[in-house]
Amino acid sequence: MTTQTTREETPAQPPQLVEMSWDPMTRIVGSLGIYTKIDFKQRKIVEAYSSSHIFRGYSLFMQGKDPRDAHFITSRICGICGDNHATCSVYTQNMAYGVKPPALGEWIINLGEAAEYMFDHNIFQENLVGVDFCEQMVKETNPAVLEKANTTEAPHAREHGYRTIGDIMRSLNPFTGEFYREALHVSRYTREAFCLMEGRHVHPSTLYPGGVGTVATVQVFTDYLVRLMKYVEWMKKVVPMHDDLFDFWYQALPGYEQVGYRQTLLGCWGSWQDPDVCDYDYRTMDKWGRAMFVTPGVIVDGELVTTSLVDINLGIRILLGSSYYEDWDNQRMFVDRDPLGNPVDRRHPWNQTTIPRPQKRDFNDKYSWTMSPRWYDQRTGKYLALDTGGGPIARLWSTALAGLVNLGGLVESTGHSVIIRLPKSATKPAVEFEWKIPQWSNAIERNRARTYFQAYAAAVALHCVEKALDEVRAGHTKTWSDFTVPKEAIGCGFHEAVRGVLSHHMVIENGKIANYHPYPPTPWNGSVRDIYGTPGPYEDAVQNTPIFEENGPDSFKGIDIMRAVRSFDPCLPCGVHMYLGEGKELQTVLSPTFGVMP
């Protein structure tokens, strides 16, 4: 495992290659810098590297702590999706302690996560990503496109109220755009819905291993439902509006499919437990994994390779190669076999020991604190650099192909698409949306999927509210089950953070945390070149992205690169939560910015 393939020498650069960097990236969560080499003559990004500048050290300071504190602590990994971590951590603890929450408790957690998806996707899409498509931005980067937009009628104007595509773009302008402001308002009532279930946002107060502390009153679910129906109404405008905007983009800029394009290599670890099936026992994990309301799966070139959480678990490998760490091949193994008797690899998170070796940054050798999570494909022996596409695209794709999900018709998988049915709301009739598997895994389709998934989450929430109210009307009030923490145990949790795959792996020894490794989506998406030379998804997707921006090198903003990277919804606190240093030397050197290569 320690042999390194020697990377080929970078070929001599043609004279028109310009190095450009964007540091910091804005309108994302976390610290990310993008470093590129651009060929302005060919109008292509030739090389791309992603780098992050913040280190905190969760896996270090969690060692030796009480395992019951794990979800409180890991929630603080992320300031927008912390509750996803807290939820995944309680899934992990439930497994380790052998405890099952009452069904009512599970519905409350499900509703909390649905509210989180509805909130987070909305604020990211409309207030952060949306600015990349707003009139102000397009005027500065592609004035010809704006002219065209002003004279193009929006096909679904009747549903969303914007007559032209230009009107849509104006409404996305930060602060002055009416849609931008309404979206901020939506981001608040969706968080209120979250608070009704889990107390406070982003770090929940009522989540515990074994269930929740929320008092399950009729009021709490009615208050949630009232806000949910506002969101259902909102979706009937938002989905067609984004379809019009994204379809226009392909028409106005033929070839835009290539922006952020990447081979379809997607991972999804599943969302929402069905309390009728899930018992948090590893030995039955395949069964309850397939009962989740988003089906877990690995997709390679359009083929669904597996929907088994056990296979998914055993296939996770943490590779090194371009990261500032020493290998752990002669450190102890924590877990030899999983509870089903399957052997667990040394490079699996249960067995990972992180040994940092901070050093100068060299884009030809080691250049980041992000490691290289990969999924080992048994069929081919390859280590796949899976991405999540920002979350929604992988979730919908996996659910569509698996053909398993059907929640009373509210959401339904057809084998090639996902149907979402939203009921009548205050001023709009019932609607049916269908998300069809797209031709490309690219920036526009990742963004489109995000909008559709907002509607999906709303539909799932409708199902969960009904189930929760059934419990309440049956007189059930218990929302938490008691347990005793064992002296020795292992646990794992599989969940979908807003941005995609999230796993937590924990080893308890002598009643304390001996090893804890969370793997959120960003280490996967933002991973770097591994020992086999495979680049990480951001790098992959940005490289070979064509340039459509009308500005020349002197006033170049890099908007197409921004759109490509933001389509992944980067969330860097998750990317670097676990990178730690022990006071050793840490030197990095940035490539020169805005310089022309000799």
Add this chain to the structure above:
Amino acid sequence: MAEQQKPMASAQPEPTHTPATGKGEEKKKTQGKEAGRHDTGGTGKAKRPTGKSTARQYTGVNPKEPVDPQSPHLQTP
């Protein structure tokens, strides 16, 4: 033979908490079921526990049950 991992964190410089106090998740065992709550078995294929309450859960002053025994017991916030 795998090397023993050196402990990563140094010994705690100050006590973080008094371990002699009870654990929240075991209070029911040590202090008994609280007044007004009782368990009612498991549901579903996964045998998830259920539990119900009486009015004593919300008040220690004159708990009053609904007069009609058919009425469900609904929680107050």
Add this chain to the structure above:
Amino acid sequence: MATKVEDVHVIWIVEGLGCEGDTISVTAATQPSIEDVVLGAIPGLPRVHIHNKCIAFEWGKDFMEWWYKAERGELDPFVLVFEGSVPNESIKAEGYWAALGADPATNQPIPVTQWIDRLAPKALAVIAVGTCATYGGIHAMQGNPTGAMGVNDYLGWNWKSKAGIPVVNVPGCPVQPDNFMETILYLLYQAGGMAPMIPLDDVGRPTWLFGKTVHEGCDRAGYYEQGDFATEYGSPKCLVKLGCWGPVVNCNVPKRGWMNGIGGCPNVGGICIGCTMPGFPDKFMPFMDEPPGAKLSTNVVSIWGGALRALRKLTNDTVNKEPSWRHTGRELTTGYRPSWRR
């Protein structure tokens, strides 16, 4: 209402060792909302320009230009907001734990501690938002590698801005949305000459927000007083035996809710883990354990509590019955002596 200043810039450094939860939390504020402030919906305020990486229009060099303008004195007056723990960059020979932007001369990343050094002396005021920035918080937990600390630990607890204002600490993990907005609103009024020196306690917290304990504002305190305690999570009763530190924590969340009056912590079933306090998190861990003082005090209260409830039951029984003179029939027994012939 005229203000002394027309424009105030807010330079918001998100890049401490943090999760950016405070910025996200502030987008949830409604009293006032961030757009209310930016669009000038509050009378008497100067024009406010917020420079925060999460919502900024620009990126890269264009975004960082605001930092350089502030350093050059071209953005006077500006308020510096710092989010995330301040790392200890001197515990090693080279490199950085947290950096923002790159030095144009050397192309090295600029540690955020350097930005504090460069900008704090020029700022009208410094606000530390969230417990990481105020007191170190989660990343300053025992066993951490970065030596994380709060802004006051870094600048000194006696530090004052050029306008004589100490570091304003608005703790919370994350900060409660309206707590932050109310604080910055106060400072903006103060900057405009319309409010006196912001009242802060000895650890820099606005006294009107943090002057009360969680328990004093919790709507479950009545159960405590009556010796009625929860022994399982999900109960509506007092959670002190299950790990709630409310009686000794300074925070107003149970009183005002988490956002728009909704949610909170112990008032809705979440044990208080002391996240606004300098001792957080170490002095409260393991969170689900009963706090040491609680055992004694709950035992004492329980002795009296049962008796108290029984006495209250008697009185409740009495006041749940109408007075005896409300009835039908020929007799008037209200105590009034009729002046007419029966």
